[in-house]
Amino acid sequence: MNFFTLAAKNLLRRRGRTMLTVLGVAIAVSVLFSLLAINSGYEKELNKEVNSLGVHILAVPKGCPYEAASLIMHGGVIPKYLSDSDYRNVSTIAGVELAAPMLLHQFMKKDEKTGVSTPHIIYGINMEETRELKPWWTVEGRFFSDNETGVMLVGRGLADKENLSVGQVLPVGPKKENFTIVGILGRTGDQDDQFHFFPLKEAQRVFNKQGMITTIAVKVEDVSRIAAVSQEMEKIPDIQVVTMTQIMGTIMNLAGSARSLLLTVIAIALIISAFGIINTLLMSVNERTREFGMMKAIGASGLDIGKMVLAETVFITLSGGILGTVAAVVGSSIIESFVKGMLPYSPGGSLIAYSPELVGFALAFSVLLGLVCGIYPAVKSSRLSPMEAIRGGFE
Protein backbone atom coordinates (compact mmCIF):
# COMPACT_ATOMS: atom_id res chain seq x y z
CA MET A 1 0.00 0.00 0.00
CA ASN A 2 1.29 3.46 -0.84
CA PHE A 3 -0.16 6.92 -1.30
CA PHE A 4 -1.23 6.16 -4.83
CA THR A 5 -3.11 2.95 -4.06
CA LEU A 6 -4.63 4.62 -1.01
CA ALA A 7 -5.79 7.50 -3.22
CA ALA A 8 -7.15 5.06 -5.80
CA LYS A 9 -9.10 3.18 -3.14
CA ASN A 10 -10.50 6.44 -1.80
CA LEU A 11 -11.74 7.33 -5.26
CA LEU A 12 -13.46 3.96 -5.64
CA ARG A 13 -15.70 4.84 -2.72
CA ARG A 14 -17.48 7.33 -4.97
CA ARG A 15 -17.38 5.36 -8.16
CA GLY A 16 -20.07 7.26 -10.04
CA ARG A 17 -18.73 10.67 -9.17
CA THR A 18 -15.16 9.67 -9.96
CA MET A 19 -16.16 8.20 -13.31
CA LEU A 20 -18.05 11.33 -14.33
CA THR A 21 -15.12 13.52 -13.44
CA VAL A 22 -12.72 11.25 -15.32
CA LEU A 23 -15.05 11.37 -18.31
CA GLY A 24 -15.07 15.17 -18.26
CA VAL A 25 -11.29 15.26 -18.29
CA ALA A 26 -11.18 12.58 -20.99
CA ILE A 27 -13.38 14.57 -23.33
CA ALA A 28 -11.36 17.75 -22.86
CA VAL A 29 -8.03 15.95 -23.30
CA SER A 30 -9.18 13.99 -26.33
CA VAL A 31 -10.31 17.11 -28.14
CA LEU A 32 -7.11 18.90 -27.21
CA PHE A 33 -5.04 15.93 -28.33
CA SER A 34 -6.86 15.66 -31.66
CA LEU A 35 -6.56 19.34 -32.35
CA LEU A 36 -2.83 19.30 -31.72
CA ALA A 37 -2.48 16.20 -33.87
CA ILE A 38 -4.43 17.91 -36.62
CA ASN A 39 -2.37 21.05 -36.22
CA SER A 40 0.82 19.22 -37.00
CA GLY A 41 -0.75 17.16 -39.79
CA TYR A 42 -2.47 20.05 -41.46
CA GLU A 43 0.48 22.00 -42.75
CA LYS A 44 2.24 18.88 -43.92
CA GLU A 45 -0.78 17.69 -45.89
CA LEU A 46 -1.44 21.11 -47.33
CA ASN A 47 2.08 21.38 -48.64
CA LYS A 48 1.90 17.91 -50.10
CA GLU A 49 -1.39 18.68 -51.76
CA VAL A 50 -0.31 21.95 -53.31
CA ASN A 51 2.79 20.23 -54.65
CA SER A 52 0.67 17.41 -56.03
CA LEU A 53 -1.20 19.92 -58.17
CA GLY A 54 2.04 20.26 -60.11
CA VAL A 55 1.07 23.85 -60.78
CA HIS A 56 2.90 27.05 -59.99
CA ILE A 57 0.43 29.65 -61.15
CA LEU A 58 -3.30 29.60 -61.72
CA ALA A 59 -5.01 32.00 -64.08
CA VAL A 60 -8.60 32.64 -63.04
CA PRO A 61 -11.27 35.05 -64.31
CA LYS A 62 -10.84 38.60 -63.08
CA GLY A 63 -12.59 39.49 -59.85
CA CYS A 64 -12.15 36.04 -58.53
CA PRO A 65 -10.77 36.15 -55.00
CA TYR A 66 -8.08 33.85 -53.70
CA GLU A 67 -10.67 31.86 -51.86
CA ALA A 68 -12.19 30.98 -55.18
CA ALA A 69 -8.81 29.84 -56.36
CA SER A 70 -8.56 27.59 -53.35
CA LEU A 71 -12.03 26.31 -54.09
CA ILE A 72 -10.96 25.45 -57.59
CA MET A 73 -8.48 23.04 -56.12
CA HIS A 74 -11.41 21.15 -54.74
CA GLY A 75 -13.69 21.76 -57.63
CA GLY A 76 -15.56 24.88 -56.66
CA VAL A 77 -17.28 26.37 -59.70
CA ILE A 78 -17.21 30.07 -60.52
CA PRO A 79 -19.84 31.49 -62.85
CA LYS A 80 -17.23 33.40 -64.84
CA TYR A 81 -15.04 32.09 -67.57
CA LEU A 82 -11.86 32.68 -69.48
CA SER A 83 -11.73 32.08 -73.20
CA ASP A 84 -9.70 29.84 -75.45
CA SER A 85 -7.82 32.90 -76.68
CA ASP A 86 -6.68 33.67 -73.15
CA TYR A 87 -5.27 30.19 -73.03
CA ARG A 88 -3.39 30.70 -76.26
CA ASN A 89 -2.00 34.00 -74.99
CA VAL A 90 -0.82 32.48 -71.76
CA SER A 91 0.88 29.55 -73.41
CA THR A 92 2.99 31.85 -75.56
CA ILE A 93 4.42 33.84 -72.64
CA ALA A 94 8.16 33.35 -72.27
CA GLY A 95 9.07 31.15 -69.35
CA VAL A 96 5.83 29.14 -69.40
CA GLU A 97 6.73 25.51 -69.69
CA LEU A 98 3.19 24.30 -69.81
CA ALA A 99 -0.27 25.78 -69.70
CA ALA A 100 -3.25 23.51 -69.14
CA PRO A 101 -6.77 24.82 -69.65
CA MET A 102 -9.51 23.33 -67.51
CA LEU A 103 -13.27 23.63 -67.46
CA LEU A 104 -15.03 22.75 -64.27
CA HIS A 105 -18.61 21.72 -64.13
CA GLN A 106 -20.52 20.73 -61.06
CA PHE A 107 -23.79 18.85 -60.90
CA MET A 108 -25.81 17.26 -58.13
CA LYS A 109 -26.46 13.57 -58.32
CA LYS A 110 -29.13 11.91 -56.28
CA ASP A 111 -28.34 8.55 -54.78
CA GLU A 112 -31.09 6.11 -55.85
CA LYS A 113 -31.17 4.32 -52.50
CA THR A 114 -30.61 7.01 -49.89
CA GLY A 115 -32.12 9.90 -51.82
CA VAL A 116 -29.24 12.13 -50.74
CA SER A 117 -27.83 14.47 -53.36
CA THR A 118 -24.09 14.90 -53.52
CA PRO A 119 -22.12 17.28 -55.69
CA HIS A 120 -20.16 15.71 -58.52
CA ILE A 121 -17.40 17.53 -60.29
CA ILE A 122 -16.34 17.21 -63.89
CA TYR A 123 -12.99 18.43 -65.08
CA GLY A 124 -12.62 19.10 -68.77
CA ILE A 125 -8.92 18.64 -69.49
CA ASN A 126 -6.40 18.23 -72.25
CA MET A 127 -4.91 14.85 -71.49
CA GLU A 128 -1.46 15.46 -72.88
CA GLU A 129 -0.83 18.58 -70.80
CA THR A 130 -2.46 17.20 -67.72
CA ARG A 131 -0.28 14.11 -67.77
CA GLU A 132 2.76 16.36 -67.98
CA LEU A 133 1.52 18.23 -64.91
CA LYS A 134 0.77 15.01 -63.10
CA PRO A 135 3.35 12.49 -64.21
CA TRP A 136 2.36 10.17 -61.34
CA TRP A 137 -1.06 9.46 -62.81
CA THR A 138 -1.66 5.80 -63.57
CA VAL A 139 -4.76 4.24 -65.03
CA GLU A 140 -6.72 1.02 -65.02
CA GLY A 141 -8.04 0.75 -68.57
CA ARG A 142 -6.62 3.63 -70.62
CA PHE A 143 -6.30 7.40 -70.83
CA PHE A 144 -8.39 9.16 -73.45
CA SER A 145 -7.01 11.33 -76.22
CA ASP A 146 -8.15 14.90 -76.64
CA ASN A 147 -10.24 14.34 -79.75
CA GLU A 148 -12.28 11.40 -78.48
CA THR A 149 -15.96 11.81 -77.78
CA GLY A 150 -18.20 10.10 -75.26
CA VAL A 151 -15.39 9.01 -72.97
CA MET A 152 -14.39 9.77 -69.42
CA LEU A 153 -11.96 8.87 -66.66
CA VAL A 154 -12.96 8.66 -63.02
CA GLY A 155 -10.97 8.91 -59.83
CA ARG A 156 -10.40 5.79 -57.78
CA GLY A 157 -12.25 7.12 -54.71
CA LEU A 158 -15.29 8.01 -56.76
CA ALA A 159 -15.21 4.64 -58.54
CA ASP A 160 -15.13 2.81 -55.21
CA LYS A 161 -17.90 4.92 -53.73
CA GLU A 162 -20.25 4.49 -56.67
CA ASN A 163 -19.18 1.02 -57.78
CA LEU A 164 -18.02 2.19 -61.17
CA SER A 165 -15.98 -0.02 -63.45
CA VAL A 166 -14.20 0.32 -66.78
CA GLY A 167 -16.59 -0.02 -69.67
CA GLN A 168 -19.61 1.22 -67.78
CA VAL A 169 -21.75 3.83 -69.54
CA LEU A 170 -23.16 6.84 -67.69
CA PRO A 171 -25.71 9.40 -68.96
CA VAL A 172 -24.23 12.91 -68.78
CA GLY A 173 -25.42 16.47 -69.27
CA PRO A 174 -28.78 18.06 -70.11
CA LYS A 175 -29.34 15.64 -73.01
CA LYS A 176 -28.29 12.54 -71.05
CA GLU A 177 -25.64 11.63 -73.57
CA ASN A 178 -23.88 8.34 -73.07
CA PHE A 179 -20.31 8.49 -71.81
CA THR A 180 -18.16 5.39 -71.42
CA ILE A 181 -15.68 5.05 -68.59
CA VAL A 182 -12.50 4.16 -70.42
CA GLY A 183 -10.23 4.24 -67.39
CA ILE A 184 -10.08 4.54 -63.64
CA LEU A 185 -7.19 6.57 -62.24
CA GLY A 186 -4.85 4.91 -59.81
CA ARG A 187 -5.24 6.21 -56.28
CA THR A 188 -3.43 9.55 -55.90
CA GLY A 189 -4.34 10.24 -52.26
CA ASP A 190 -5.53 13.74 -53.12
CA GLN A 191 -8.59 15.46 -54.53
CA ASP A 192 -8.18 13.86 -57.99
CA ASP A 193 -9.58 10.63 -56.52
CA GLN A 194 -13.02 12.21 -56.39
CA PHE A 195 -13.44 13.70 -59.87
CA HIS A 196 -14.74 12.83 -63.34
CA PHE A 197 -12.39 13.79 -66.16
CA PHE A 198 -13.64 14.55 -69.68
CA PRO A 199 -11.81 15.69 -72.77
CA LEU A 200 -11.99 19.50 -72.63
CA LYS A 201 -13.83 19.83 -75.92
CA GLU A 202 -16.43 17.26 -74.89
CA ALA A 203 -17.00 19.02 -71.59
CA GLN A 204 -17.45 22.34 -73.39
CA ARG A 205 -19.88 20.80 -75.85
CA VAL A 206 -22.01 18.78 -73.44
CA PHE A 207 -22.49 21.61 -70.98
CA ASN A 208 -22.87 24.35 -73.62
CA LYS A 209 -19.67 26.15 -72.67
CA GLN A 210 -18.06 26.29 -76.11
CA GLY A 211 -14.81 28.25 -76.01
CA MET A 212 -14.99 28.73 -72.25
CA ILE A 213 -12.54 27.61 -69.62
CA THR A 214 -12.54 28.06 -65.86
CA THR A 215 -8.88 28.21 -65.16
CA ILE A 216 -5.48 27.81 -66.72
CA ALA A 217 -2.88 25.96 -64.72
CA VAL A 218 0.63 27.10 -65.51
CA LYS A 219 3.90 25.38 -64.86
CA VAL A 220 6.98 27.59 -65.26
CA GLU A 221 10.34 26.50 -66.60
CA ASP A 222 12.24 28.05 -63.73
CA VAL A 223 10.66 28.30 -60.29
CA SER A 224 12.62 31.46 -59.48
CA ARG A 225 10.85 33.22 -62.36
CA ILE A 226 7.32 32.67 -61.03
CA ALA A 227 6.95 36.37 -60.20
CA ALA A 228 8.10 37.53 -63.63
CA VAL A 229 5.82 35.10 -65.43
CA SER A 230 2.81 36.01 -63.34
CA GLN A 231 3.46 39.70 -63.99
CA GLU A 232 3.47 38.98 -67.70
CA MET A 233 0.22 37.05 -67.39
CA GLU A 234 -1.44 39.95 -65.54
CA LYS A 235 -1.19 41.97 -68.74
CA ILE A 236 -3.86 39.84 -70.38
CA PRO A 237 -7.06 41.80 -69.68
CA ASP A 238 -9.45 39.06 -68.43
CA ILE A 239 -6.97 37.27 -66.26
CA GLN A 240 -6.29 37.39 -62.59
CA VAL A 241 -3.17 35.55 -61.53
CA VAL A 242 -2.84 33.60 -58.35
CA THR A 243 0.38 31.92 -57.38
CA MET A 244 0.41 28.81 -55.26
CA THR A 245 2.35 30.59 -52.53
CA GLN A 246 -0.46 33.14 -52.30
CA ILE A 247 -3.05 30.38 -52.12
CA MET A 248 -1.07 28.60 -49.41
CA GLY A 249 -0.77 31.81 -47.45
CA THR A 250 -4.48 32.54 -47.72
CA ILE A 251 -5.47 29.05 -46.72
CA MET A 252 -3.07 29.05 -43.79
CA ASN A 253 -4.50 32.36 -42.62
CA LEU A 254 -8.07 31.15 -42.83
CA ALA A 255 -7.20 27.89 -41.19
CA GLY A 256 -5.24 29.74 -38.54
CA SER A 257 -8.23 31.78 -37.46
CA ALA A 258 -10.49 28.73 -37.46
CA ARG A 259 -7.94 26.91 -35.35
CA SER A 260 -7.65 29.71 -32.84
CA LEU A 261 -11.43 29.64 -32.54
CA LEU A 262 -11.27 25.91 -31.86
CA LEU A 263 -8.48 26.40 -29.35
CA THR A 264 -10.58 28.96 -27.52
CA VAL A 265 -13.48 26.53 -27.34
CA ILE A 266 -11.17 23.85 -25.99
CA ALA A 267 -9.62 26.23 -23.49
CA ILE A 268 -13.09 27.01 -22.17
CA ALA A 269 -13.93 23.29 -22.04
CA LEU A 270 -10.76 22.67 -20.06
CA ILE A 271 -11.48 25.48 -17.63
CA ILE A 272 -14.99 24.13 -17.07
CA SER A 273 -13.70 20.64 -16.48
CA ALA A 274 -11.02 22.04 -14.16
CA PHE A 275 -13.69 23.68 -12.03
CA GLY A 276 -15.62 20.43 -12.10
CA ILE A 277 -12.60 18.59 -10.74
CA ILE A 278 -11.97 21.19 -8.05
CA ASN A 279 -15.61 21.05 -7.04
CA THR A 280 -15.61 17.24 -6.85
CA LEU A 281 -12.49 17.27 -4.74
CA LEU A 282 -13.70 19.97 -2.39
CA MET A 283 -16.89 17.99 -1.91
CA SER A 284 -15.02 14.83 -1.11
CA VAL A 285 -12.58 16.70 1.14
CA ASN A 286 -15.47 18.20 3.11
CA GLU A 287 -17.15 14.84 3.43
CA ARG A 288 -14.00 13.30 4.78
CA THR A 289 -13.07 15.96 7.32
CA ARG A 290 -13.30 13.50 10.19
CA GLU A 291 -11.35 10.89 8.35
CA PHE A 292 -8.52 13.35 7.83
CA GLY A 293 -8.69 14.19 11.52
CA MET A 294 -8.34 10.50 12.28
CA MET A 295 -5.38 10.25 9.95
CA LYS A 296 -3.69 13.14 11.66
CA ALA A 297 -4.35 11.49 15.02
CA ILE A 298 -2.69 8.28 13.86
CA GLY A 299 0.37 10.14 12.65
CA ALA A 300 -0.33 11.78 9.30
CA SER A 301 1.09 15.25 8.81
CA GLY A 302 -0.75 18.00 6.97
CA LEU A 303 1.66 17.36 4.12
CA ASP A 304 0.68 13.68 4.03
CA ILE A 305 -3.00 14.56 3.77
CA GLY A 306 -2.29 17.17 1.10
CA LYS A 307 -0.20 14.67 -0.85
CA MET A 308 -3.00 12.12 -0.68
CA VAL A 309 -5.59 14.58 -1.98
CA LEU A 310 -3.18 15.65 -4.72
CA ALA A 311 -2.55 12.02 -5.63
CA GLU A 312 -6.32 11.54 -5.92
CA THR A 313 -6.59 14.50 -8.28
CA VAL A 314 -3.71 13.41 -10.42
CA PHE A 315 -5.20 9.92 -10.50
CA ILE A 316 -8.45 11.38 -11.85
CA THR A 317 -6.84 13.61 -14.45
CA LEU A 318 -4.27 11.04 -15.55
CA SER A 319 -6.97 8.39 -16.00
CA GLY A 320 -8.94 10.99 -17.93
CA GLY A 321 -5.84 11.83 -19.95
CA ILE A 322 -5.16 8.20 -20.86
CA LEU A 323 -8.81 7.54 -21.65
CA GLY A 324 -9.00 10.75 -23.70
CA THR A 325 -5.86 9.97 -25.68
CA VAL A 326 -7.01 6.45 -26.44
CA ALA A 327 -10.45 7.75 -27.40
CA ALA A 328 -8.87 10.38 -29.64
CA VAL A 329 -6.83 7.75 -31.47
CA VAL A 330 -9.74 5.34 -31.75
CA GLY A 331 -12.23 8.00 -32.75
CA SER A 332 -9.83 10.04 -34.87
CA SER A 333 -11.95 9.72 -38.00
CA ILE A 334 -15.00 11.20 -36.27
CA ILE A 335 -12.99 14.05 -34.79
CA GLU A 336 -11.26 14.61 -38.10
CA SER A 337 -14.49 14.98 -40.01
CA PHE A 338 -15.76 17.36 -37.32
CA VAL A 339 -12.66 19.50 -37.55
CA LYS A 340 -12.63 19.35 -41.34
CA GLY A 341 -16.12 20.74 -41.31
CA MET A 342 -14.94 23.65 -39.19
CA LEU A 343 -11.93 24.51 -41.30
CA PRO A 344 -12.45 26.61 -44.44
CA TYR A 345 -10.11 24.44 -46.45
CA SER A 346 -8.74 21.05 -45.67
CA PRO A 347 -6.47 18.82 -47.67
CA GLY A 348 -7.74 15.48 -48.92
CA GLY A 349 -5.43 13.15 -46.99
CA SER A 350 -5.59 12.30 -43.31
CA LEU A 351 -4.89 15.36 -41.23
CA ILE A 352 -4.12 13.63 -37.99
CA ALA A 353 -0.45 13.07 -37.32
CA TYR A 354 0.22 11.38 -33.99
CA SER A 355 3.63 11.33 -32.45
CA PRO A 356 5.00 9.94 -29.19
CA GLU A 357 5.83 13.50 -28.18
CA LEU A 358 2.20 14.44 -28.60
CA VAL A 359 1.03 11.53 -26.46
CA GLY A 360 3.64 12.52 -23.88
CA PHE A 361 2.40 16.08 -23.98
CA ALA A 362 -1.25 15.08 -23.53
CA LEU A 363 -0.40 12.92 -20.52
CA ALA A 364 1.92 15.52 -19.01
CA PHE A 365 -0.82 18.05 -19.54
CA SER A 366 -3.35 15.93 -17.65
CA VAL A 367 -0.93 15.48 -14.74
CA LEU A 368 -0.38 19.23 -14.70
CA LEU A 369 -4.13 19.78 -14.79
CA GLY A 370 -4.43 17.51 -11.76
CA LEU A 371 -1.73 19.36 -9.87
CA VAL A 372 -3.30 22.72 -10.64
CA CYS A 373 -6.80 21.59 -9.72
CA GLY A 374 -5.68 19.66 -6.66
CA ILE A 375 -3.62 22.35 -5.05
CA TYR A 376 -6.45 24.27 -3.40
CA PRO A 377 -8.33 21.24 -2.02
CA ALA A 378 -4.99 19.77 -0.90
CA VAL A 379 -3.95 22.90 0.96
CA LYS A 380 -7.42 23.19 2.45
CA SER A 381 -7.41 19.64 3.74
CA SER A 382 -3.85 19.82 5.01
CA ARG A 383 -4.70 22.84 7.14
CA LEU A 384 -7.61 21.15 8.92
CA SER A 385 -7.11 21.18 12.62
CA PRO A 386 -7.16 17.51 13.64
CA MET A 387 -9.23 18.10 16.73
CA GLU A 388 -11.91 20.12 14.98
CA ALA A 389 -11.75 17.60 12.20
CA ILE A 390 -12.60 14.70 14.50
CA ARG A 391 -15.32 16.30 16.53
CA GLY A 392 -16.48 18.78 13.93
CA GLY A 393 -16.03 21.31 16.73
CA PHE A 394 -15.64 20.69 20.39
CA GLU A 395 -17.72 19.55 23.33
Added chain:
Amino acid sequence: MSGIIEARGLCKVYRRGREEIQALKNVDFCVKAGEFVSIIGPSGSGKTALLNMLGCLDTPSSGSLKLNGIEIAGQKERDLVKIRRENIGFVFQQFYLMPTLTARENIELPLLFSKKKRSAKRIDEVLQMVGLADRGDHLPGQLSGGEMQRVAIGRALINDPKIVLADEPTGNLDSVTSEMIFGLFSELNRRGLTLVVVTHNLDLASRAEKMYTLRDGRIVGCEERA
Protein backbone atom coordinates in the same frame (compact mmCIF):
# COMPACT_ATOMS: atom_id res chain seq x y z
CA MET B 1 9.10 9.09 39.99
CA SER B 2 8.09 11.53 37.28
CA GLY B 3 5.12 10.69 35.06
CA ILE B 4 5.06 9.87 31.33
CA ILE B 5 2.34 12.53 31.19
CA GLU B 6 2.76 15.63 33.35
CA ALA B 7 0.36 18.57 33.13
CA ARG B 8 0.75 21.69 35.28
CA GLY B 9 -1.78 24.53 35.31
CA LEU B 10 -3.17 23.41 31.95
CA CYS B 11 -5.70 25.85 30.42
CA LYS B 12 -7.56 25.75 27.14
CA VAL B 13 -9.71 28.56 25.81
CA TYR B 14 -11.85 28.25 22.69
CA ARG B 15 -13.58 31.01 20.89
CA ARG B 16 -17.00 30.54 19.40
CA GLY B 17 -17.84 33.82 17.69
CA ARG B 18 -17.55 36.41 20.43
CA GLU B 19 -18.09 33.88 23.14
CA GLU B 20 -15.04 32.60 24.98
CA ILE B 21 -15.24 29.08 26.33
CA GLN B 22 -12.84 27.83 28.97
CA ALA B 23 -12.65 24.13 28.27
CA LEU B 24 -9.89 23.45 30.78
CA LYS B 25 -9.18 25.55 33.85
CA ASN B 26 -5.84 25.12 35.54
CA VAL B 27 -5.69 21.33 35.36
CA ASP B 28 -2.91 19.41 37.07
CA PHE B 29 -2.69 15.84 35.88
CA CYS B 30 -0.08 13.14 36.05
CA VAL B 31 0.09 9.65 34.60
CA LYS B 32 2.93 7.29 35.42
CA ALA B 33 4.40 5.00 32.82
CA GLY B 34 2.44 1.75 32.68
CA GLU B 35 -0.61 3.19 34.41
CA PHE B 36 -4.22 2.56 33.31
CA VAL B 37 -6.17 5.79 33.85
CA SER B 38 -9.78 6.57 33.10
CA ILE B 39 -11.43 9.97 32.88
CA ILE B 40 -15.14 10.41 33.38
CA GLY B 41 -17.34 13.46 33.39
CA PRO B 42 -20.51 14.85 31.83
CA SER B 43 -20.64 16.28 28.31
CA GLY B 44 -18.86 19.60 28.07
CA SER B 45 -16.67 18.89 31.06
CA GLY B 46 -13.51 19.13 28.95
CA LYS B 47 -12.69 15.42 28.66
CA THR B 48 -12.12 15.50 24.96
CA ALA B 49 -10.19 18.77 25.12
CA LEU B 50 -7.83 17.15 27.60
CA LEU B 51 -7.48 14.00 25.55
CA ASN B 52 -6.77 15.96 22.37
CA MET B 53 -4.03 17.86 24.14
CA LEU B 54 -2.53 14.67 25.52
CA GLY B 55 -2.57 13.35 21.98
CA CYS B 56 -0.79 16.45 20.62
CA LEU B 57 -3.79 17.18 18.41
CA ASP B 58 -4.06 20.56 20.11
CA THR B 59 -1.79 22.80 22.16
CA PRO B 60 -2.54 24.38 25.56
CA SER B 61 -3.55 28.04 25.78
CA SER B 62 -1.40 28.28 28.89
CA GLY B 63 0.30 26.00 31.35
CA SER B 64 2.72 23.19 30.76
CA LEU B 65 2.30 19.70 29.35
CA LYS B 66 5.15 17.24 29.18
CA LEU B 67 4.91 13.96 27.30
CA ASN B 68 7.74 11.56 27.96
CA GLY B 69 9.73 14.56 29.15
CA ILE B 70 9.06 16.71 26.05
CA GLU B 71 7.26 20.04 26.50
CA ILE B 72 4.24 20.25 24.19
CA ALA B 73 3.15 23.84 24.83
CA GLY B 74 4.36 26.18 22.07
CA GLN B 75 5.44 23.39 19.71
CA LYS B 76 4.84 23.75 16.00
CA GLU B 77 2.44 21.41 14.22
CA ARG B 78 5.35 19.87 12.32
CA ASP B 79 7.03 18.82 15.56
CA LEU B 80 3.78 17.74 17.16
CA VAL B 81 3.28 15.26 14.30
CA LYS B 82 6.57 13.59 15.13
CA ILE B 83 5.87 13.43 18.86
CA ARG B 84 2.43 12.01 18.11
CA ARG B 85 3.77 9.36 15.74
CA GLU B 86 6.39 8.15 18.13
CA ASN B 87 4.47 8.25 21.40
CA ILE B 88 0.74 8.16 20.91
CA GLY B 89 -1.85 5.68 19.68
CA PHE B 90 -5.44 6.89 19.24
CA VAL B 91 -8.70 4.96 19.51
CA PHE B 92 -12.01 6.66 18.66
CA GLN B 93 -15.64 6.08 19.48
CA GLN B 94 -16.60 5.81 15.79
CA PHE B 95 -13.61 3.56 14.94
CA TYR B 96 -12.84 5.66 11.83
CA LEU B 97 -11.68 2.75 9.74
CA MET B 98 -11.13 3.25 6.03
CA PRO B 99 -14.02 1.35 4.43
CA THR B 100 -12.04 0.43 1.32
CA LEU B 101 -9.09 -1.03 3.22
CA THR B 102 -8.99 -4.50 4.77
CA ALA B 103 -8.39 -4.93 8.51
CA ARG B 104 -4.75 -5.61 7.79
CA GLU B 105 -4.40 -2.50 5.58
CA ASN B 106 -6.15 -0.34 8.17
CA ILE B 107 -3.67 -1.50 10.79
CA GLU B 108 -0.87 -0.82 8.31
CA LEU B 109 -2.03 2.74 7.59
CA PRO B 110 0.01 4.56 10.30
CA LEU B 111 3.18 2.97 8.93
CA LEU B 112 2.49 4.71 5.64
CA PHE B 113 2.59 8.04 7.45
CA SER B 114 5.50 7.28 9.78
CA LYS B 115 7.48 5.98 6.77
CA LYS B 116 8.50 2.98 8.84
CA LYS B 117 9.34 -0.27 7.14
CA ARG B 118 6.27 -2.43 6.85
CA SER B 119 6.89 -5.98 7.90
CA ALA B 120 4.13 -8.52 7.46
CA LYS B 121 5.32 -10.20 10.64
CA ARG B 122 4.72 -7.12 12.75
CA ILE B 123 1.20 -6.74 11.32
CA ASP B 124 0.48 -10.43 12.01
CA GLU B 125 1.72 -9.91 15.53
CA VAL B 126 -0.64 -6.98 16.09
CA LEU B 127 -3.57 -8.88 14.52
CA GLN B 128 -2.82 -11.71 16.91
CA MET B 129 -2.60 -9.31 19.83
CA VAL B 130 -6.08 -7.88 19.19
CA GLY B 131 -7.49 -11.34 18.48
CA LEU B 132 -8.14 -10.91 14.75
CA ALA B 133 -5.54 -13.31 13.36
CA ASP B 134 -8.10 -14.89 11.01
CA ARG B 135 -9.93 -11.68 10.01
CA GLY B 136 -7.05 -9.73 8.47
CA ASP B 137 -8.41 -9.78 4.94
CA HIS B 138 -11.93 -8.69 5.80
CA LEU B 139 -13.20 -5.24 4.97
CA PRO B 140 -14.65 -3.17 7.85
CA GLY B 141 -18.14 -3.71 6.43
CA GLN B 142 -17.74 -7.43 6.98
CA LEU B 143 -16.74 -7.04 10.63
CA SER B 144 -18.82 -6.63 13.79
CA GLY B 145 -18.59 -3.46 15.90
CA GLY B 146 -16.31 -5.10 18.42
CA GLU B 147 -14.06 -6.44 15.69
CA MET B 148 -13.88 -3.01 14.07
CA GLN B 149 -12.83 -1.46 17.36
CA ARG B 150 -10.19 -4.13 17.75
CA VAL B 151 -8.86 -3.26 14.30
CA ALA B 152 -8.73 0.37 15.45
CA ILE B 153 -6.84 -0.67 18.57
CA GLY B 154 -4.45 -2.64 16.40
CA ARG B 155 -3.94 0.45 14.29
CA ALA B 156 -3.14 2.42 17.45
CA LEU B 157 -0.56 -0.19 18.45
CA ILE B 158 1.30 -0.70 15.18
CA ASN B 159 3.76 2.17 15.70
CA ASP B 160 4.62 0.77 19.15
CA PRO B 161 3.45 3.84 21.07
CA LYS B 162 4.18 4.52 24.73
CA ILE B 163 0.68 5.80 25.41
CA VAL B 164 -2.70 4.79 23.99
CA LEU B 165 -5.49 7.37 24.25
CA ALA B 166 -9.05 6.17 23.82
CA ASP B 167 -12.02 8.51 23.36
CA GLU B 168 -15.25 6.69 24.35
CA PRO B 169 -13.96 3.42 22.89
CA THR B 170 -17.08 1.52 23.94
CA GLY B 171 -19.59 4.28 23.18
CA ASN B 172 -20.91 2.46 20.11
CA LEU B 173 -20.74 -1.07 21.49
CA ASP B 174 -23.06 -3.30 23.47
CA SER B 175 -22.15 -4.27 27.02
CA VAL B 176 -20.72 -7.73 26.22
CA THR B 177 -18.48 -6.31 23.49
CA SER B 178 -17.52 -3.37 25.70
CA GLU B 179 -16.44 -5.85 28.30
CA MET B 180 -14.22 -7.62 25.78
CA ILE B 181 -12.62 -4.33 24.65
CA PHE B 182 -11.91 -3.39 28.24
CA GLY B 183 -10.46 -6.83 28.77
CA LEU B 184 -8.15 -6.20 25.84
CA PHE B 185 -7.12 -2.85 27.31
CA SER B 186 -6.33 -4.50 30.65
CA GLU B 187 -4.29 -7.13 28.84
CA LEU B 188 -2.30 -4.48 26.95
CA ASN B 189 -1.79 -2.60 30.20
CA ARG B 190 -0.40 -5.74 31.84
CA ARG B 191 2.17 -5.81 29.03
CA GLY B 192 3.33 -2.35 30.10
CA LEU B 193 1.30 0.01 27.91
CA THR B 194 0.16 3.32 29.42
CA LEU B 195 -3.57 3.81 28.82
CA VAL B 196 -5.80 6.85 29.17
CA VAL B 197 -9.48 6.15 28.47
CA VAL B 198 -12.24 8.72 28.38
CA THR B 199 -15.66 7.15 28.94
CA HIS B 200 -19.19 7.61 30.14
CA ASN B 201 -19.32 4.05 31.38
CA LEU B 202 -18.75 4.35 35.13
CA ASP B 203 -18.74 0.60 35.59
CA LEU B 204 -15.86 0.11 33.18
CA ALA B 205 -14.04 3.31 34.22
CA SER B 206 -13.90 2.18 37.81
CA ARG B 207 -11.84 -0.84 36.77
CA ALA B 208 -8.88 1.37 35.80
CA GLU B 209 -6.10 1.88 38.33
CA LYS B 210 -7.01 5.55 38.63
CA MET B 211 -10.27 7.28 37.77
CA TYR B 212 -10.36 11.05 37.36
CA THR B 213 -13.59 12.98 37.35
CA LEU B 214 -13.74 16.12 35.27
CA ARG B 215 -16.41 18.81 35.65
CA ASP B 216 -16.53 22.26 34.05
CA GLY B 217 -12.92 22.07 33.01
CA ARG B 218 -11.55 21.12 36.42
CA ILE B 219 -10.52 17.83 37.95
CA VAL B 220 -12.89 17.38 40.82
CA GLY B 221 -12.08 13.87 41.89
CA CYS B 222 -9.53 11.09 41.70
CA GLU B 223 -10.23 7.58 42.89
CA GLU B 224 -7.53 5.00 43.13
CA ARG B 225 -8.42 1.34 43.02
CA ALA B 226 -7.04 -0.53 45.93
